[in-house]
Amino acid sequence: MTIQLVNEYGKIIMTSEVIATLAGSAALDCYGLVGMASRSQLKDGIAELLGRENLSRGVLIRQEGEQNDIHIDLYIIVSYGTKISEVAHNIQNKVKYVLNDLIGLEVHTVNIHVQGVRVSQ
Secondary structure, eight states: OEEEEEEEEEEEEEEEEHHHHHHHHHHHTTTEEEEOOSSSSSHHHHHHTTTTOTTTTTTEEEETTTTEEEEEEEEEEEEEESSSHHHHHHHHHHHHHHHHHHHHOOOEEEEEEEEEEOOOO
């Protein structure tokens, strides 16, 4: 899937992988998030075998509606003892801010799916 942005100078065409990488990177900066949950075990497993860091793990980009609104689903693992609603709210704000600031993309929704809780050692 590609996403087009049009400005006065022309078109900018980006793949959803670029947006997923930026969203995943922004989310990983937030306090209380300890990791991203894998949505595609095969794809992420191959990336790990090749030694690549996969910042788009657990990020799903959807483009829906007549106005091609961007929806982002993040599948995350939170740290035990943190308030999940606050962590999710911080991630939503950070992802929206970073995507708007870096590439001028207006994100319609950022949905957070908490897939697990990890206890620190």
